Amino acid sequence: METEWKTYQWRGGRMMRKNEVIEGEVFECAFCKGSGFLTGAKGIKCPVCRGEGIVSTKAPAVLCAFCNGSGKAYPRTNITCPACFGKGVMSVSTKDIETCPTCKGRGRKAGSSLPCLTCRGKGVVSK
Template sequence: MDWEWDSRSHKKIHTGKSSIKKLKDEWLWQPFKIKSAAGGNRSYQVGELLEDEVYPCAFCNGTGERPKGSKCPVCKGKGTASVEPPAVRCAYCRGTGEEKPRTIITCTACRGKGIVHVEEPIEICPHCKGTGKEPTNKLVCIKCRGKGVVTVKREKEREIYDSEEIEKFGDFAQETYQVNKKERPIRSAVSGSEKEALEVIKRLGKSDRIAVAKNMSPPISSSYAEQLCNALLKKGLIVREGVLYSII
């Protein structure tokens, strides 16, 4: 029996056709809802960055018991789990902390916490399309390890030495400066992430780290945005007035 996606409900439905493996589109990630310890549901997008350090334990839903009457094996009865920020909801178990729905086996990817630490910058895993699962089976994705996202390799910054020309990146400042051996120290080129942050600041005008973080594509955490802005400050490409950054 073959399957296809119902675009309205984001669920797979029977087609009645012969069984032919057509898995590329079947595993495309869709938003999912998670029940919180306080009650109610919330939809989470894959790669949505979380910056807290403590979260309700996903495996016991913050009760500290799993099964009822016994200490939760994940949080040891505390009802909370700690994860170093930044973090994302586990794509493999959809943030439930369970290996399979309604089971008492902890998720292989997040070890029952429902949250996993990531290194920024991130992008949707190109191998599993954000599901956290292998395209041909239901095992943990070998590329992202169930997170649904992967770390983008930073563009290697090449060092520019004395008497070499350096380019000041950005469509708004395509000018070339000559490094004077006596007057200017060794500098390095702007990385891809720094260039994007520079363009965001130029577009918004005076901006704080939160505004820069939200306007990056994809959005990043405010702490990572601050790192990028500080790097641009050291390279003399922007100035800071209080908490606001602006182009020189």
């Protein structure tokens, strides 16, 4: 079956950067890197994409600043990012965005493991 989704190629030519608007609505699932299965847990379906390997979000979107687009709360764990819920991308209401003044684009509350309250982990806010 031919899919008409505009799938953004994560490993394609252009690297996605934080605090930048991404075009497209369907992305490779960050949590399982598109495999559909949990990393290091054979046969267990990825809870984020339910085994599909792809996730969708409303455009425009940005790379999740909290997890750097990894979809994980901490590296090398199977804990979903509390900001993007494992998708690695987050929808923004407008393309007119600027770096979050509270967290300086990190998406993280200073000295805390929680997402920034101003941008909710996106690292950006609407202008």
